[in-house]
Amino acid sequence: MRAAVLHAPKDLRIEESELAAPGPRQVRVGVAAGGICGSDLHYYYNGGFGTVRLKEPMILGHEVSGVVEAVGAEVTRVTPGDRVALNPSRPCGACRYCLAGMPNHCLDMRFYGSAMRLPHVQGAFAEALIVDEAQCVPVPTRVPLTSAAFAEPLSVGLHAVRRAGPLVGRSVLVTGQGPIGALAVAAAKVAGAGRIVATDVVDAALTASRAMGADETINVASDAETLAAYGADKGRFDVALEASGNPAALRSALDVVRPGGVIVQMGLGGDMTLPMNMVVAKELELRGTFRFHEEFAWAVEFIASGRIDVTPILTDVFPLVEADRAFELAADRNRAMKVQLAVNPDYADALG
DSSP: OEEEEEEETTEEEEEEOOOOOOOTTEEEEEEEEEEOOHHHHHHHHHSEETTEEOOSOEEOOOEEEEEEEEEOTTOOSOOTTOEEEEOOEEOOSOSHHHHTTOGGGOTTOEETTBOSSSSOBOOSOBSEEEEEGGGEEEEOTTSOHHHHTTHHHHHHHHHHHHHHOOOTTOEEEEEOOSHHHHHHHHHHHHTTOSEEEEEESOHHHHHHHHHHTOSEEEETTTOHHHHHGGGGGGOOEEEEEEOSOOHHHHHHHHHHEEEEEEEEEOOOOSOOOOOHHHHHHTTOEEEEOOOOSTHHHHHHHHHHHTSSOOGGGEEEEEEGGGHHHHHHHHTOTTTOSEEEEEOOGGGGGGOO
16 A cells, blocks of 8 residues: 655655554545645645644645445445545544534544644555544545545535624625635535625635635735725624634734624634734624534535535646645645645546
8 A cells, every 4th residue: 555654844755554454343445536735735845833743754634535445344334335535533532522512622633644643643645544434424426536535625614604603694704715715715605605705815716716606806915905995884794714824814804894793713824913902892703713523524415416516626636656746736826726636546537
């Protein structure tokens, strides 16, 4: 079995490794498609982010789909040959947050391709994985596995929209149009948002956001005045989803969200300074959002039903052996939104 193993920044090697047989409630999945995420890029170029640092070789990747190859004796959810999207979260199910129905805050979470703990949790850019039955969400055969691999990032957008509260008929601002921001646009659309405005500093990203459902796009690098106009009468937006992690984007959202409005901070960019006088005077609600749980199954259903079309933000697919080229393209925001790896050549015909 081959896997993409990162040893140090820009030292990504395709290596062979062994895989055990699945246990009673485990499944062997041949990985077909895997999306390169922002965290993967941080590991690849910088060896990590913040205090999270690569300390040992680690397989990257957590946005994957594939085909069931074998199942344990007690597995009932899937059978060999099924197409599946793989939930990369493995909460413990026993800590106080899991028991309280908040498994995304699990105290013993194991999340694919994460160096937050040691030994690191190995990722999913491998030709095959042994996974828990609960991680497998079946996907209809009509759905390309490249689309199914979007279930994880779409889950992030869906959880953020859920954190925002009811959106039916609401005016929504989405700042930052990387893949997560664009998928948050799509999530807000299916949640019933009346009008969605998307902002970024890259025109290509804004073009993709229109395809994902944005009613208006604004390049705030070249046309900041258009967004500023939404600040009239203390603000016009009911909700803002801030997906860039840029302090300037959050500051602009505070200006244009109406009194009593909600701002959901999605993007991570380090510590930020907030104008608390404005937060207080406008009675704004600033909410965090972290990962997802039940939204993963919702994401698969939205993609499978066609209610959310993820194909406008799929830029290209590279074979696993060309992972370095894939990472280089994924890091170029002027040329790429989402870049994926075709991980196992045995399932090339299922990619779409």
